Amino acid sequence: MKTSIAQETLSNQSITSMVGAKISKDLILDKIKASPSKFDMSTRGIIDLAKNKVPELVIDAMMLASSPLPILRNQDIVDMHINGVSRNIITKKIQYSESDFSLTTEALIDLKNAKVPDQLVKVMMVPKRAVQQSGNPNLIAGALAPHPDYPIASRSKFSGAGIFYEEYKGGAPKYEELEPTTTNQRKSGGLGEAAANSVTHGLSGQSQRVGLANPSANFIVEDNRPVFYFVFAGARKDMNTVAESIFEGVASPNDFTLMKVKPTQRGREFVIGRETSVSSSSGFSEGTVPFRFKKISNTLYKVYFDQDIQAGEYAFFYNKGSEFSSSLKLYDFSLRNNIK
Known part of the structure; x- marks a missing residue:
């Protein structure tokens, strides 16, 4: 007779506990792939993960498992930057999220005063990854539309x-x-x-x-x-x-x-x-x-x-x-x- 075992729902605390116990990064990634999850991928959640030294690849996997992500605004970028979140993770969070950035002259000055790197500001200007163009006849001419955020299929x-x-x-x-x-x-x-x-x-x-x-x-x-x-x-x-x-x-x-x-x-x-x-x-x-x-x-x-x-x-x-x-x-x- 088979016994049904309830599957654990992963949280931010689950991940930080595994990292603290020195469980390998690959094993944590496999666990994220195979388990249901309810991660806090807010700005505060990302900052806490970074402070707990959760590897970037793990944070990336957590973001990908948490759709949709919260809407990003200028202050989110400033907060993550001043709290030591890596440029790579901030960039991916911008690319994975919907955003409501202000890029007026005054806003750009505020970002500069907060020492947000120019590279991140450029990503904020074009938040979705740009499509490379090619004259190769085997490729499609023009840009392809990104996937809409449809619900997961049943x-x-x-x-x-x-x-x-x-x-x-x-x-x-x-x-x-x-x-x-x-x-x-x-x-x-x-x-x-x-x-x-x-x-x-x-x-x-x-x-x-x-x-x-x-x-x-x-x-x-x-x-x-x-x-x-x-x-x-x-x-x-x-x-x-x-x-x-x-x-x-x-x-x-x-x-x-x-x-x-x-x-x-x-x-x-x-x-x-x-x-x-x-x-x-x-x-x-x-x-x-x-x-x-x-x-x-x-x-x-x-x-x-x-x-x-x-x-x-x-x-x-x-x-x-x-x-x-x-x-x-x-x-x-x-x-x-x-x-x-």
Whole structure:
């Protein structure tokens, strides 16, 4: 008989207690990703976290888990600056928040007298991160609109288990499913690697690669910072459970890796390991792209990014070592935007 265990709701005090107990930053970040939270991300809350020496990456994760953030005004920036909050955290708080700044001549003089750095004042003038422009024909011309602050989607929005892209084309968001692809087109590294491997009698080794037939994915995403939903079937499974159906067997998006796939003359490819005459290793060694996720329920996760993502070819891979010996299941998409 299974016992249901109530999950802790994290607070600012939870985080400062873990930091004070010298729990590793990575473990705290994982805890934030996997737990419900009710953080105080007000100016006072941010100042207290900084004074308690909470790492910047942890404060950043707390802000991302606390949407929407309180509206910012000039005095918030002054208070954070004079109380020792880092410029990096203040910048991110401006970028993540709605704001009601005054940038009149008098207000600029007041900010200068408070010794607020010019770099922060410039961010206040353009609070949302500027979109880079490019003449690359594979990118979208002009600026893409930022995502509206829609509520987190409910499980009923999705037709079934899978990975869904949250598309904004004006009005309410639509959820489009990424179709899974299975590939087992294995090959070793290129001519240069083969020559070096021959000269060193196998010590330098060769990378083990997987190829995809088409030069780009059929699923096209036009976005600077895409949002996906991972929908799993049934009750959450044990972390060590491996099932034939991915969405019946995995525990969370942690079981996936997002890769930037390299286009080639014959299609696309990515590295899954390396072999030498004395060793063999599996796992993605290059091209991985970090992402964040928020647990909504045991079967629903929101996957997002804390910065704009470059245009290119990408794929989510079911990242289980046991799967490397057979085929790899992936969910590929072509990302087109203004980010070089």
